[in-house]
Amino acid sequence: MSGQDAPAAKAPPEAGDPGMERRTRALGEADQPSSLVMRFGRERPLVLDSGATIEDWQIAYQTYGTLDAKRSNAVLVCHALTGDQHAASRNPVTGKPGWWETMVGPGKPIDTDRYFVICSNVLGGCMGTTGPASTNPATGRVWGLDLPVVTIRDMVRAQAALVDALGIETLFCVAGGSMGGMQVLEWAASYPQRVFCALPIATAARHSSQNIAFHEVGRQAVMADPEWNGGRYLELGTNPKKGLAVARMAAHITYMSEEGLHRKFGRELQNREKIAFGFDADFQVESYLRHQGLTFVDRFDANSYLYVTRAMDYFDLAADAGGRLAQVFRGTATRFCIVSFTSDWLFPTEESKAVVRALNAAGASVSFVEIESDRGHDAFLLDEPEMFATIRGFLSSAAAARGIA
Amino acid sequence: MSGQDAPAAKAPPEAGDPGMERRTRALGEADQPSSLVMRFGRERPLVLDSGATIEDWQIAYQTYGTLDAKRSNAVLVCHALTGDQHAASRNPVTGKPGWWETMVGPGKPIDTDRYFVICSNVLGGCMGTTGPASTNPATGRVWGLDLPVVTIRDMVRAQAALVDALGIETLFCVAGGSMGGMQVLEWAASYPQRVFCALPIATAARHSSQNIAFHEVGRQAVMADPEWNGGRYLELGTNPKKGLAVARMAAHITYMSEEGLHRKFGRELQNREKIAFGFDADFQVESYLRHQGLTFVDRFDANSYLYVTRAMDYFDLAADAGGRLAQVFRGTATRFCIVSFTSDWLFPTEESKAVVRALNAAGASVSFVEIESDRGHDAFLLDEPEMFATIRGFLSSAAAARGIA
Structure with missing residues (x-):
């Protein structure tokens, strides 16, 4: 040491x-x-x-x-x-x-x-x-x-x-x-x-x-973000947080079960009255997932996400x-x-x-x-x-x- | 008419x-x-x-x-x-x-x-x-x-x-x-x-x-692409193809079964000899998914993807x-x-x-x-x-x- x-x-x-x-x-x-x-x-x-x-x-x-x-x-x-x-x-x-x-x-x-x-x-x-x-x-x-x-x-x-x-x-x-x-x-x-x-x-x-496939989607989401900059974002002062958030959202679905999601959210709306006919988070499950994506990027490094998922793939x-x-x-x-x-x-x-x-x-x-x-x-x-x-x-x-x- | x-x-x-x-x-x-x-x-x-x-x-x-x-x-x-x-x-x-x-x-x-x-x-x-x-x-x-x-x-x-x-x-x-x-x-x-x-x-x-959740991931992938430009990409001459490809990749996993993926790809490598220790497509399932994403963007409109997935969510x-x-x-x-x-x-x-x-x-x-x-x-x-x-x-x-x- x-x-x-x-x-x-x-x-x-x-x-x-x-x-x-x-x-x-x-x-x-x-x-x-x-x-x-x-x-x-x-x-x-x-x-x-x-x-x-x-x-x-x-x-x-x-x-x-x-x-x-x-x-x-x-x-x-x-x-x-x-x-x-x-x-x-x-x-x-x-x-x-x-x-x-x-x-x-x-x-x-x-x-x-x-x-x-x-x-x-x-x-x-x-x-x-x-x-x-x-x-x-x-x-x-x-x-x-x-x-x-x-x-x-x-x-x-x-x-x-x-x-x-x-x-x-x-x-x-x-x-x-x-x-x-x-x-x-x-x-x-x-x-x-x-x-x-x-x-x-x-x-x-x-x-x-299937698990390799999900990881690959996550990595592609990170690398598709132009702020990832070939992995040099820390030096360049950019932040591939949008790509990393998408990766986290996709992964998060796999951490839950269909039954659990149904029990927790069902088709419940954010606005209990009616659907909004738009692309904002309308269902509770959508805002939950967005929240999972957004909070994750504050605590995790995008390149680490690539490395650690890759280690799992190779296992x-x-x-x-x-x-x-x-x-x-x-x-x-x-x-x-x-x-x-x-x-x-x-x-x-x-x-x-x-x-x-x-x-x-x-x-x-x-x-x-x-x-x-x-x-x-x-x-x-x-x-x-x-x-x-x-x-x-x-x-x-x-x-x-x-x-x- | x-x-x-x-x-x-x-x-x-x-x-x-x-x-x-x-x-x-x-x-x-x-x-x-x-x-x-x-x-x-x-x-x-x-x-x-x-x-x-x-x-x-x-x-x-x-x-x-x-x-x-x-x-x-x-x-x-x-x-x-x-x-x-x-x-x-x-x-x-x-x-x-x-x-x-x-x-x-x-x-x-x-x-x-x-x-x-x-x-x-x-x-x-x-x-x-x-x-x-x-x-x-x-x-x-x-x-x-x-x-x-x-x-x-x-x-x-x-x-x-x-x-x-x-x-x-x-x-x-x-x-x-x-x-x-x-x-x-x-x-x-x-x-x-x-x-x-x-x-x-x-x-x-x-x-x-769960299906709404997967759709939401796809939409977020599209909308996270800066080339989506708030949906005005056709007028602005940009192309949110990276985001749309990620959306397609995530969706494509859900169209197959774990057994089917295993039968078709298992953990087979692109290079049959050994793993490459990198982030290029190493497993066959990765290059298959990438191909699915890349070919999809040539034939589908990103905003249509938002509209049609939303219609399904609302069903x-x-x-x-x-x-x-x-x-x-x-x-x-x-x-x-x-x-x-x-x-x-x-x-x-x-x-x-x-x-x-x-x-x-x-x-x-x-x-x-x-x-x-x-x-x-x-x-x-x-x-x-x-x-x-x-x-x-x-x-x-x-x-x-x-x-x-």
């Missing part, structure tokens, strides 16, 4: 842009996060799946709870596509509670009175871990598209370097949903000795064709094993608990079952729970009592086996 | 745009279509659901087969969102075969040796029927967003005026899929005496919340009956055949069943077939032998009942 500090790159202010202040704050996080930061230099280069190497890099993280004397109670929480390290603490950009406060905290299923929780921003992200909005120390310029493309395995490599630096040999648990679940599976595959138990939620061992855990997923897990001692949701059509239960079958074939210890919910993929972020009970029970039993107090 | 001719509005040429020639041809169709055209003047104004009136308007159509002496064998085929009047004849813009040539033609299920088939471009379209790319005769300028917003019922009103002008009192059949199916249902509800039998395929009696056949769909069809003598597809998640079978239940409650004659297919919503446009057999049988039986030779 080195203590090298790079100057913060901030976009020039844009007059009349109401999201400007928050956006400047968000981009400030890229180099100077309001988090703990571990910096690595040439003594710990990051060698990526692509063959490229990043020599000076950093990882931003938060911790909750206390590491026990045996260093045996560490839980690594992995975040999803647009998440960050603020799992259980106020987000400095949005001012909102952490994205998994229902799950992580004192007395919560991932109980910070018992466990030492680490959550780091992913490689390629924009909240303080090296990503396209970060400054490349070698040039002093924003990385932009010069940053090598990263994979889920690269994200996990970066996390492993952090865990090493924290002096933790074996993680008690690696947990996460969606892309976070991909990281969990990758941890269990790449570092089986270092993962006592694993909690992949609402995820898959490879990204489906195919069994690719090197010729598609034989069981072979990836053969001989593992890690205990698994797999969770899926009935109305999740982005990562449908069938994807989780494929992982369960492979783990069974590999002779692994695995439990599997499909939870009835109409909230679609986002259910893993929401108040789902059966999920909480499942995870609480799984962790308690594993903690007893590991001798955690 | 009046014979009024308006000058054709063409966008100024754009240097270096490979789609320019085709696009100019496509826009030429808006006022001067390569089709039959029925023009209406102040003696037949179109009074719309919004309360607005269009005084000078036209409808472009194609016919196939021969009207019998009793004028009893006319089949009105209604097209979907991005379809047009060229159901069974070469499309003048794309040079491709008609969109339903598998269904309509001599010896085909909708047999032009027996039936006289009419297919017209919808109101709000861009292939010769009055739409936002047409010239407003009152001003000599392109309508653009000054065109009143239209509904599915307005589209049907325009078709009814055409059918009147052709001297046809009762249609033997009204048939169509997706938005075409919405028109079929609207015909049966608004003009029950004029529809002997009805064939709504892969459709719904109201547009769902709710039972709205005026307080949600009681059976009441809409009470006492109908029309024979119905409803068709859905197992893997269609845009207009799932449950939507068709809701129509079937309402028709049963209304005492109507209705048959219903759910067809096993992994091709998703687009199955209705494809080679589906069970669909062909179903429709052939239904029409033959109805034709015998109507005394068609």
Whole structure:
């Protein structure tokens, strides 16, 4: 690790842009996060799946709870596509509670009175871990598209370097949903000795064709925005927020279920009286989606969106094993608990079952729970009592086996 | 009807745009279509659901087969969102075969040796029927967003005026899929005496919340393109093709099924050897989607996309009956055949069943077939032998009942 500090790159202010202040704050996080930061230099280069190497890099993280004397109670929480390290603490950009406060905290299923929780921003992200909005120390310029493309395995490599630096040999648990679940599976595959138990939620061992297609739409929406400027918008002082908002809107639909949307919005109008015969948001679902798009661009970097979606597209855990997923897990001692949701059509239960079958074939210890919910993929972020009970029970039993107090 | 001719509005040429020639041809169709055209003047104004009136308007159509002496064998085929009047004849813009040539033609299920088939471009379209790319005769300028917003019922009103002008009192059949199916249902509800039998395929009696959400994403993609210019792009010589392509890409995913995409593309790479670690189209599904987006903008008008999607959003056949769909069809003598597809998640079978239940409650004659297919919503446009057999049988039986030779 080195203590090298790079100057913060901030976009020039844009007059009349109401999201400007928050956006400047968000981009400030890229180099100077309001988090703990571990910096690595040439003594710990990051060698990526692509063959490229990043020599000076950093990882931003938060911790909750206390590491026990045996260093045996560490839980690594992995975040999803647009998440960050603020799992259980106020987000400095949005001012909102952490994205998994229902799950992580004192007395919560991932109980910070018992466990030492680490959550780091992913490689390629924009909240303080090296990503396209970060400054490349070698040039002093924003990385932009010069940053090598990263994979889920690269994200996990970066996390492993952090865990090493924290002096933790074996993680008690690696947990996460969606892309976070991909990281969990990758941890269990790449570092089986270092993962006592694993909690992949609402995820898959490879990204489906349909999901790649949705990501491609999002990326095309970003790149179609002339303010994207070939990825050099931070240097040029432009902001591809319209394209990024469209990308977020399309993605957001996939995070919900048809039933959930119907229950929440149906065909309810903004103006309860009658339809407006125009192109303003007439239905409540339209204004909800527009709001999702508009608030997202204040907290997320457009190039990070490209990198992180691409990492998910490339995820195919069994690719090197010729598609034989069981072979990836053969001989593992890690205990698994797999969770899926009935109305999740982005990562449908069938994807989780494929992982369960492979783990069974590999002779692994695995439990599997499909939870009835109409909230679609986002259910893993929401108040789902059966999920909480499942995870609480799984962790308690594993903690007893590991001798955690 | 009046014979009024308006000058054709063409966008100024754009240097270096490979789609320019085709696009100019496509826009030429808006006022001067390569089709039959029925023009209406102040003696037949179109009074719309919004309360607005269009005084000078036209409808472009194609016919196939021969009207019998009793004028009893006319089949009105209604097209979907991005379809047009060229159901069974070469499309003048794309040079491709008609969109339903598998269904309509001599010896085909909708047999032009027996039936006289009419297919017209919808109101709000861009292939010769009055739409936002047409010239407003009152001003000599392109309508653009000054065109009143239209509904599915307005589209049907325009078709009814055409059918009147052709001297046809009762249609033997009204048939169509997706938005075409919405028109079929609207015909049966608004003009029950004029529809002997009805064939709504892969459709719904109201547009769902999720479908409105997808449409809204598409519209936002178009309107986010600075070349859209508040809808005045034709006059300003710009072309919101990037936004429209993104809209088409997002929509196209919804026309296919997860299984179909997986079967067709899986995770196959463009370069079979290895992933490219970049943002060019790496997976086959990406280049397929990009192609869908790029070719669409050569044949479709961006504002038409806004109008026609909006018409679908507003469709709710039972709205005026307080949600009681059976009441809409009470006492109908029309024979119905409803068709859905197992893997269609845009207009799932449950939507068709809701129509079937309402028709049963209304005492109507209705048959219903759910067809096993992994091709998703687009199955209705494809080679589906069970669909062909179903429709052939239904029409033959109805034709015998109507005394068609």
